[in-house]
Amino acid sequence: MILKGFKELTQFLEKPRNIVIIGHKNPDGDAIGSTLGLKHYLDKKGHNCSVLVPNEYPDFLHWLPGSETIYRFDWQNNQSQKVISNSDIIFLLDFNALHRVGDDMQKTLEKYQNDFVLIDHHQQPDEFKYMFSDTEICSTSQMVYQFIEMNHDLDLINAPIATCLYTGIMTDTGSFRFRSTTSKTHRIIADLIDKGAENDRIHTNVYDVNTYNRLLLLGQALSNLKVIENYKTAFITLTNEEKNLYDYQKGDSEGVVNYALSLKGIIFAAIFIEDIEQNLIKISFRSKGSFSVNQFARNHFEGGGHDNAAGGKSTLSLDETISKFISLLPNYVSQLEISYEK
Numbered sequence: 001m002i003l004k005g006f007k008e009l010t011q012f013l014e015k016p017r018n019i020v021i022i023g024h025k026n027p028d029g030d031a032i033g034s035t036l037g038l039k040h041y042l043d044k045k046g047h048n049c050s051v052l053v054p055n056e057y058p059d060f061l062h063w064l065p066g067s068e069t070i071y072r073f074d075w076q077n078n079q080s081q082k083v084i085s086n087s088d089i090i091f092l093l094d095f096n097a098l099h100r101v102g103d104d105m106q107k108t109l110e111k112y113q114n115d116f117v118l119i120d121h122h123q124q125p126d127e128f129k130y131m132f133s134d135t136e137i138c139s140t141s142q143m144v145y146q147f148i149e150m151n152h153d154l155d156l157i158n159a160p161i162a163t164c165l166y167t168g169i170m171t172d173t174g175s176f177r178f179r180s181t182t183s184k185t186h187r188i189i190a191d192l193i194d195k196g197a198e199n200d201r202i203h204t205n206v207y208d209v210n211t212y213n214r215l216l217l218l219g220q221a222l223s224n225l226k227v228i229e230n231y232k233t234a235f236i237t238l239t240n241e242e243k244n245l246y247d248y249q250k251g252d253s254e255g256v257v258n259y260a261l262s263l264k265g266i267i268f269a270a271i272f273i274e275d276i277e278q279n280l281i282k283i284s285f286r287s288k289g290s291f292s293v294n295q296f297a298r299n300h301f302e303g304g305g306h307d308n309a310a311g312g313k314s315t316l317s318l319d320e321t322i323s324k325f326i327s328l329l330p331n332y333v334s335q336l337e338i339s340y341e342k
Contacts, residue, residue, distance in 0.1 A: 004131040009117060010151065013042075017088040019049045022109075024095035025102045027057040028254070029206065031094040033168025034119070034140040036066045038091060040161045041148055050083040054102045058251025060209050064167060065160035073105045084108060091117045094140040096125035096133070119143050122305060123294055135306070138180035141168025145188050159196025166197035171206065174258065179308060217246040221256050221271070231329040232267040232336050234260040239318060240274040261286045267339045268293070268332075270325065274318050281321045283312040289339035291332070300328055 021038055023031035031053070039049040051070045061067065073080045084090070090112060092098075098106045109116075117130040121140055125133045137143050145165050148154060157165075169189060173181045176189070193199055220242050227234045236256060246252075253273055260269035268291055273282045283301055285293035286309055293310040297303035303312025314321040329336075 001136070002125070002131050002133040005129055006132070006150065009130045012089065013045070013047070016046045016048065018083075018086055019047050019089055019091065020083055020087040021049060021051045021091045021093060022101065022105075023051070023053045023093055024100045025054040025105075026250075027053045027055075027061075028094075029058075029061060029171025030139045030141050030168040032057055032061045032064060032067070032070075033164045033166075033171070034093045034144045035091075036064055036070075037141060037161050037164035037168065038093065038119075038144050038147075039066060039069075040158070040164065041144070041153070041156060044156050044158075045153075050087075052080050052083065054105045056250050058254060059249065060206050060251060061167070063205050064164055066164070073101075073108075081108065084112065087114065089115050089117060091119060092128070093119050093144070094121075096120050096122040098126065119147060124304070136180075138178065138182070138185050139169045139172035141165045141172065142185060142188055144168075145192070154191070157192070157195045162192040162195040162197035163202060166192045166199065167202050167206065170202065174255075175203070175207075180306070211249075213246040214249070214252045217243070217248060217252055218256060218259075220246065221253070222259060225260060227263065227266070228326065228329065229265070231333060232265060232339075233269070233329060234263050234266045235270040235272065235322070235325065236260050237318060237322065238271070238273045240276045243274070257284045257286050261288065267291055267336050272314075272318060272321055272325075279315070281314040281316065281318055283314065283321075285310045285312065287339070291335050291339040296328075296332070300324070 019042055021035045023035045035051045039051050042049045052073055053070060055072060055074045071080045098109050115130060116128040118125060118128045119132045119140060121135055121137045121143060123135050132143060132147060148157060221236050221238055224237045225234060238253060257269055257271040267288050269286045271284050275282050285297055287293045292307045294305050294307050297310040297312040301312025301314055303310055305311055316324065
């Protein structure tokens with residue numbers, strides 16, 4: 001764990017401040033849950049907070065309390081630039097380096113004259129004046145809870161804060177099933193329920209709002225599933241044509257890679273999604289046991305994340321990317337063999 005400048009940060013926040021809270025590009029449940037949860041908390045402390053994200057986030061997160069106040073940098077650029085320039089400090093949540101917000105927003109943040117606070121659980125973070133980084137914690141939303149706890153403010157957690165943080169923890173742990181989910185995580189979840197998080201409603205709002213086309217897209221993805229038994233590996237592909245056929249919306253491929261990982265005997269799973277707009281292949285990696293997809297993504301696909309969940313990208317064609325992926329597997333046969341399956 002890295003805890004840097006916490007005492008000084010606490011002193012800085014004793015006076016009301018203009019604060020900007022930023023999540024990463026292509027925000028997921030943890031990015032939105034943690035940023036909104038922190039905003040609601042800091043608002044209660046008397047600060048003036050704005051949440052910024054680089055681009056759109058999935059529709060199944062738009063119901064979260066405070067979602068309507070989020071600025072999108074790509075869509076509301078003037079407003080975003082204004083709140084950044086007027087801020088006293090910026091919190092960076094759920095990402096470990098400025099490049100994770102995309103080129104345009106990164107250039108703006110690199111010109112920022114005041115200080116940054118990093119709260120994140122990804123490996124190998126960049127250096128900032130104030131840092132709370134812990135790769136052992138399952139989600140940034142749990143880290144926000146612990147940040148509130150360190151400030152002796154758990155009594156300030158109300159239903160909106162509890163709802164946002166519960167959502168972030170739930171989505172980043174695969175509904176509490178990943179290895180990173182600890183007994184402490186469950187105790188925190190219990191406290192969030194006690195403080196107003198309606199667990200059944202949250203689960204329904206996130207997972208039970210599929211469109212007809214999204215389910216058809218899932219069927220297409222599963223029909224594209226390939227298994228490489230020798231390397232305990234499975235992967236899924238989605239072409240741009242297939243996405244268009246089923247009216248693909250942001251978030252529609254969320255969690256699809258886990259179907260590949262759910263196969264008996266599979267240790268390593270991936271999904272490769274063609275993105276014509278960005279002219280690249282988006283990749284999500286998942287694993288069981290000790291096989292580190294974080295290291296695999298860093299080594300070969302300009303990505304990273306966690307040991308069992310990571311992302312990457314490729315500027316090759318989809319076919320070339322798949323060929324590259326398959327060609328790398330023999331180099332990892334021993335690591336895949338000594339991993340475990342549960």
